Amino acid sequence: MEKIAKGESKMECNTTERKYLTVNPLKTCQPLGAVWACLGIHQCMPHSHGSQGCTSYLRMQLTRHFREFIPTTTSSFSEAQVVFGGVGNLKQAIRNILSIYKPKVIGISTTCSAETIGDDVPGTINEMRASGDIPEDVKVFTASTPSYVGSHVTGFSNMVKSAVETFAQKSSPNGKINIIPGLLSPGDLREIKRILKIMGIDAIILPDISDVLDAPMTGEIHLYQKGGTTISEIEDMGNSISTIVLGREAGIEPAESLKEMYDVPYEVLPLPIGISNVDKFIMKLSEITGKPIPYELEEERGRLVDMMLDAHAHWYNKKAAVFGDPDIVEAIVGYANDLGINVLYALTGTYSSEWEKTVKSMVPDAYVSSDSDLWYLKEQLDKKPVDMLFGNSHGKYLAKEYDLPLLRVGFPILDRANLQHFPIVGYRGTAWLVERTGNTLLDYKDAKSPEHLLELIM
Amino acid sequence: MIERNHAQDDMMESLVEKNKKLIEDITESYPKKVKKERKTHLVVIDPSEEQHIMADLATIPGIMTNRGCSYAGAKGVVFGPVKDILHLTHGPIGCGYYTWNTRRNLAEPEEGYNYFIKNCFSTNMQEKDVVFGGEKKLYGAIKEAYEIFKPKVVGIYATCPVGLIGDDIKAVAKRAEEELGIKVITVSCEGYKGVSQSAGHHLASNTLIMDIVGTEELEDPTPYDINIFGEYNIGGDVWLVKDLLQKIGYRVVSVFTGDSKYDDLAKAHRAKLSILMCHRSINYTNRMMEEKFGVPWLKVNYIGITSTIESLREMAKFFDDPMIYENTEKVIEEELMKIKPRLDYYKERLKGKRAILFVGGSRAHHYQDLLKDIGMETIVAGYEFAHRDDYEGRKIIPEIKEAPHHKILDTYHFERVTEPAYPQEKIEEMKNKMPDHFMNYEGMMVHMDEGSIVIDDFNHHETEELIKALKPDIFLSGIKDRYVFQKMGVPSRQIHSYDYSGPYSSFEGAVNFARDMDMAINNPIWKEVTPPWKK
Structure with missing residues (x-):
C-alpha cells in the first residue's frame, strides 16, 4: 500500500448538525477541576471517590500541563463496590491516607460510578468524625462532582464552594x-x-x-x-x-x-x-x-500601551478564533478587542447562557457558543477562515491543517514547556502576551516569506 | 580463585539481607493490614529460596497507585491504536477526553483507508442520559458519526455509568450494523471492572477474537507471514522492527495493534506465526488464536540488542529455512556494525549506572535487557498491572487462585476451525527446542540479579523510600511520578511515552535509548541544583 505524506490526510467530510456526537471536546470532567482546586489548599490531599482510572487520568493530564507532581488518592472501586456500595472503600481510604500521607486537609470529590450508585460521602465523613476515625486537627471537605454534569470548570467551582461552605466563618471584620x-x-x-x-x-x-x-x-x-x-x-x-x-x-x-x-x-x-x-x-x-492606584502600576500600564502601539501593525484587523475554558475565552476576547483583532469564533464546552450573553455583547458579529467542540470549529474554518487561533494545545491539529499560528493560552498546554510560570494577567502579564502575539505572527510571516521578500526590519 | 568467589558470595548475601531489611523498613509505617498485604507484593531476589509474588489483586483504597482502569486497557491500549476504526467512547466526557492523543501510538495515514486516531469521539453523556438511559444517544452518535466520517468500522467502549445504568451497547451496535451497513464492535470495559487496566486488555482480546480475527481472508499468503502482537508502536518502535523483519524476508500480516488497520487484524489468522512482545496486554488473543486457528506464538523481545538478536534467531529456528537463517545473520551483522561506534560512546558514559524501572506489564522486563546492553544495571523493577505469570513465568498459571474480579471477565475456549499451517509434531518439536519462549514466557524474575528488588503495583510511598535508600542514577517510570522524583534530584524518564523521543526498539532504538539516558543522567543542569554559594 502506497503511503501518503504526513499532514496530507485531510478527511473528506460533510458538515452536519450534530445532536448526539461530540468530536474533539472543549471540556473535560468535574473530578479534574475538583483536584485542581484542592491542590491550591495548603497541605491538602485530593481524594477521588470512585474507580482508579478517573484518578489516573486526571493526574496524568494535570501533571502534563503543570509538569509538577499531582498527588491524588483513590477509593479504587471494583465490581464489589458498585454492587454493594463504595462506603467501605472510602473509610479504608481515609484511614490509609491519614496514616500514610498525613495531610492537614482532605478534599474528597466524587466520580460517575460513586454518584450513579449513590454513595453518601458527607454522611460517611460525619460518621468517621463522630467515631474519632478522623482526628480533630484534620479537616475534610467534600463535593459531588460526576463527569456527567458540567465540566472540569464546574468541578473546580463545586470544590471551592464546598471549601467555603465547610470552613468559612464569621467573627470580626478582617479588612481583607x-x-x-x-x-x-x-x-x-x-x-x-x-x-x-x-x-x-x-x-x-x-x-x-x-x-x-x-x-x-x-x-x-x-x-x-x-x-x-x-x-x-x-x-x-x-x-x-x-x-x-x-x-x-x-x-x-x-x-x-x-x-x-x-x-x-x-x-x-x-x-x-x-x-x-x-x-x-x-x-x-x-x-x-x-x-x-499607585503610580508604579500606572507606569506598567503606560509601558504596555507603548508596546501595543509599537507592534500594532503586526496584529491589527487579523481574524481570530478563540477556544478553551469559558473564563479564559471571555478574557481573551476582551484582549483581542483591545488590540483590534477581530474574533470570529468564541467557543467553549462548558455550557452557560450567561457566558454566551456576555461574550456575544463583546463581539456581536462572532459565532459564540458554550456547547461547542473543535470539530465544529474545523467545519467553520472551511467556510469562513481566520488568521490565527488562541487556545489550548488541542488546537495544534487545526493550526497544522489550516496553516495558522496558534497562540497557546489556557488549559491544557501539553506541548510547550514552562508557559505556566509566565503570567498573562495584569499589565506586565498582558505585556508578555502582547509580545507573544506580535512576534508569533512575525515568526509565522518569516516562515512563509519567499527568500527575496524576507525582510530584516519588521 | 575460590577465596574470591567466597568474598562475592558474602557480598551477595549481604545485599539480599540489606534489601530484605529495606523492605521491612519501607512497609513499617503502614497500618498493620496494609503492611501485611503490601509485603506479599515486594520480593528481594534470592536464589536460595523458592520465591513468589502476589499480583493482579485489588489496590488498597487510599494508596496512591499508578494503576488505571479497564477502559484504559481496552480503549486506550489495545483498540486505540487501530487507525481506521472510529473509536466512540460511550460515557461522560472525561474518559474519551483523557485518551485523546495522550498515548504515543504513532500511525501513518494510508491511502484508501480512514484515519481517525487524532480525534476524540464521545457521546458526552449528561445527567438525563444517566437517569433515562443512554442507548438513544449512543445510536444517534453512531449515526451522526456515520454521516460525517463514513467509517467502515465503529468501536464502542463503555465507561462506568454505562454498565451501572444497564445500557445494552451490543443491541445498539447490532441495530447500527443492520441499519447503516457498517461493522460495529463493542467492548464493555467499564472502569470498575477488574483491578487495573489489565481487565480491559482481557476484554479487548475477547472482542478481537469473537468479532474481528478470522473475518477476512488473506490474499496471496506466503510461507513467511507473521503477526506482531503486543506492539503499540510507541514512538515508532514497530516501524524499525518491521524494516528488519522485511529485510530478513518475513511479511508482517498484522500488528496488534500499533499502526494497524481493521483489515489487517481480520486476516491475522492466516499468519504462520505470531511473535509476542507485550505478554501482559494481549496473550489472551494468542492463546485463543492457537486454539481456534492453530497459529502458534513465540515470545520475543526486541527492546535491547542481545534480546533482539536472540529473538530473530529463534524466529529463524521456527521457520527453519536457509534463506531466513542466512538473512537473519546478515541483518544482525549489518545492524551491529552500523550502531557500534555510537553505542560504544554512550556505553562509556553510562557504565555502571543504576536504574529503577517501574512500568507496565512487560516493559519492566524488556528494558532490563536494554539497560544491560548499554552497561547499566537494574536494581529495582516493578509492574503496574502485571499478573503473577509476568513475574514468575507461565508455569505459575495453574497455581493462581481465582480472585473475585476474575469472575466478571469471560474466558473463552475454542475448537480448532481451520487446518493449521503446521502439524502438531512441529509445534511439539519447537516447544522442546525453545522451551522458554515458544508458546511460553519465563517471566521477569528469573532474569533479575540476586539482591535486586521486585515490586508489584508500586505506589508513591514505596517509590519514595526506595529512591531515598538506593539513590539510583535514573528513575524510569511514567508521567505521574516523573516530576516528583526529578525534584528529589534523580534523573527521570518516561518509559510509557519515551518522553516524546524514541523509537527504542531493536538496534537503532538502543542507540536512541542510550542517547536519552546520557541526556538525562549527564545533563549539565544537575550541577546547578545547589547554588554555588552553598557548595
Missing part, C-alpha cells in the same frame, strides 16, 4: 478582600499577589496554586509544598469586605455562598488579561479597599 481566581496558572497567581502587594491590599486567595505547582528544584522531596490557602484563611473569608470573582464560570458559586451565609458582597470580573480587563480589576480593587 477575597479573591477567587479560577483556573489561573501559578505564574498568574504570583502576578496577582504582586499587584496586591504594590497596592497594599490584604487578600485571601482561594485556591492558590502558586508555591505548590511552581515549586523550585531543591533536590528534596515534599508531598505537600509550602503554598496553598490555609484553612484558617478560608475560615476568615466570612469576615472579608468583599469577594472578587475573577472569571464568572469558575468562581461565582462560592462567592454566592459567602454572600448568602455571611453577607459578604461580591463582584464578578473577567480574568485580568488584556488592558481593559486589568483596568477593571485594578479600579475595582481600589474602589473596594479605598486604596489609591
Whole structure:
C-alpha cells in the first residue's frame, strides 16, 4: 500500500448538525477541576471517590500541563463496590491516607460510578468524625462532582464552594478582600499577589496554586509544598469586605455562598488579561479597599500601551478564533478587542447562557457558543477562515491543517514547556502576551516569506 | 580463585539481607493490614529460596497507585491504536477526553483507508442520559458519526455509568450494523471492572477474537507471514522492527495493534506465526488464536540488542529455512556494525549506572535487557498491572487462585476451525527446542540479579523510600511520578511515552535509548541544583 505524506490526510467530510456526537471536546470532567482546586489548599490531599482510572487520568493530564507532581488518592472501586456500595472503600481510604500521607486537609470529590450508585460521602465523613476515625486537627471537605454534569470548570467551582461552605466563618471584620481566581496558572497567581502587594491590599486567595505547582528544584522531596490557602484563611473569608470573582464560570458559586451565609458582597470580573480587563480589576480593587492606584502600576500600564502601539501593525484587523475554558475565552476576547483583532469564533464546552450573553455583547458579529467542540470549529474554518487561533494545545491539529499560528493560552498546554510560570494577567502579564502575539505572527510571516521578500526590519 | 568467589558470595548475601531489611523498613509505617498485604507484593531476589509474588489483586483504597482502569486497557491500549476504526467512547466526557492523543501510538495515514486516531469521539453523556438511559444517544452518535466520517468500522467502549445504568451497547451496535451497513464492535470495559487496566486488555482480546480475527481472508499468503502482537508502536518502535523483519524476508500480516488497520487484524489468522512482545496486554488473543486457528506464538523481545538478536534467531529456528537463517545473520551483522561506534560512546558514559524501572506489564522486563546492553544495571523493577505469570513465568498459571474480579471477565475456549499451517509434531518439536519462549514466557524474575528488588503495583510511598535508600542514577517510570522524583534530584524518564523521543526498539532504538539516558543522567543542569554559594 502506497503511503501518503504526513499532514496530507485531510478527511473528506460533510458538515452536519450534530445532536448526539461530540468530536474533539472543549471540556473535560468535574473530578479534574475538583483536584485542581484542592491542590491550591495548603497541605491538602485530593481524594477521588470512585474507580482508579478517573484518578489516573486526571493526574496524568494535570501533571502534563503543570509538569509538577499531582498527588491524588483513590477509593479504587471494583465490581464489589458498585454492587454493594463504595462506603467501605472510602473509610479504608481515609484511614490509609491519614496514616500514610498525613495531610492537614482532605478534599474528597466524587466520580460517575460513586454518584450513579449513590454513595453518601458527607454522611460517611460525619460518621468517621463522630467515631474519632478522623482526628480533630484534620479537616475534610467534600463535593459531588460526576463527569456527567458540567465540566472540569464546574468541578473546580463545586470544590471551592464546598471549601467555603465547610470552613468559612464569621467573627470580626478582617479588612481583607477575597479573591477567587479560577483556573489561573501559578505564574498568574504570583502576578496577582504582586499587584496586591504594590497596592497594599490584604487578600485571601482561594485556591492558590502558586508555591505548590511552581515549586523550585531543591533536590528534596515534599508531598505537600509550602503554598496553598490555609484553612484558617478560608475560615476568615466570612469576615472579608468583599469577594472578587475573577472569571464568572469558575468562581461565582462560592462567592454566592459567602454572600448568602455571611453577607459578604461580591463582584464578578473577567480574568485580568488584556488592558481593559486589568483596568477593571485594578479600579475595582481600589474602589473596594479605598486604596489609591499607585503610580508604579500606572507606569506598567503606560509601558504596555507603548508596546501595543509599537507592534500594532503586526496584529491589527487579523481574524481570530478563540477556544478553551469559558473564563479564559471571555478574557481573551476582551484582549483581542483591545488590540483590534477581530474574533470570529468564541467557543467553549462548558455550557452557560450567561457566558454566551456576555461574550456575544463583546463581539456581536462572532459565532459564540458554550456547547461547542473543535470539530465544529474545523467545519467553520472551511467556510469562513481566520488568521490565527488562541487556545489550548488541542488546537495544534487545526493550526497544522489550516496553516495558522496558534497562540497557546489556557488549559491544557501539553506541548510547550514552562508557559505556566509566565503570567498573562495584569499589565506586565498582558505585556508578555502582547509580545507573544506580535512576534508569533512575525515568526509565522518569516516562515512563509519567499527568500527575496524576507525582510530584516519588521 | 575460590577465596574470591567466597568474598562475592558474602557480598551477595549481604545485599539480599540489606534489601530484605529495606523492605521491612519501607512497609513499617503502614497500618498493620496494609503492611501485611503490601509485603506479599515486594520480593528481594534470592536464589536460595523458592520465591513468589502476589499480583493482579485489588489496590488498597487510599494508596496512591499508578494503576488505571479497564477502559484504559481496552480503549486506550489495545483498540486505540487501530487507525481506521472510529473509536466512540460511550460515557461522560472525561474518559474519551483523557485518551485523546495522550498515548504515543504513532500511525501513518494510508491511502484508501480512514484515519481517525487524532480525534476524540464521545457521546458526552449528561445527567438525563444517566437517569433515562443512554442507548438513544449512543445510536444517534453512531449515526451522526456515520454521516460525517463514513467509517467502515465503529468501536464502542463503555465507561462506568454505562454498565451501572444497564445500557445494552451490543443491541445498539447490532441495530447500527443492520441499519447503516457498517461493522460495529463493542467492548464493555467499564472502569470498575477488574483491578487495573489489565481487565480491559482481557476484554479487548475477547472482542478481537469473537468479532474481528478470522473475518477476512488473506490474499496471496506466503510461507513467511507473521503477526506482531503486543506492539503499540510507541514512538515508532514497530516501524524499525518491521524494516528488519522485511529485510530478513518475513511479511508482517498484522500488528496488534500499533499502526494497524481493521483489515489487517481480520486476516491475522492466516499468519504462520505470531511473535509476542507485550505478554501482559494481549496473550489472551494468542492463546485463543492457537486454539481456534492453530497459529502458534513465540515470545520475543526486541527492546535491547542481545534480546533482539536472540529473538530473530529463534524466529529463524521456527521457520527453519536457509534463506531466513542466512538473512537473519546478515541483518544482525549489518545492524551491529552500523550502531557500534555510537553505542560504544554512550556505553562509556553510562557504565555502571543504576536504574529503577517501574512500568507496565512487560516493559519492566524488556528494558532490563536494554539497560544491560548499554552497561547499566537494574536494581529495582516493578509492574503496574502485571499478573503473577509476568513475574514468575507461565508455569505459575495453574497455581493462581481465582480472585473475585476474575469472575466478571469471560474466558473463552475454542475448537480448532481451520487446518493449521503446521502439524502438531512441529509445534511439539519447537516447544522442546525453545522451551522458554515458544508458546511460553519465563517471566521477569528469573532474569533479575540476586539482591535486586521486585515490586508489584508500586505506589508513591514505596517509590519514595526506595529512591531515598538506593539513590539510583535514573528513575524510569511514567508521567505521574516523573516530576516528583526529578525534584528529589534523580534523573527521570518516561518509559510509557519515551518522553516524546524514541523509537527504542531493536538496534537503532538502543542507540536512541542510550542517547536519552546520557541526556538525562549527564545533563549539565544537575550541577546547578545547589547554588554555588552553598557548595
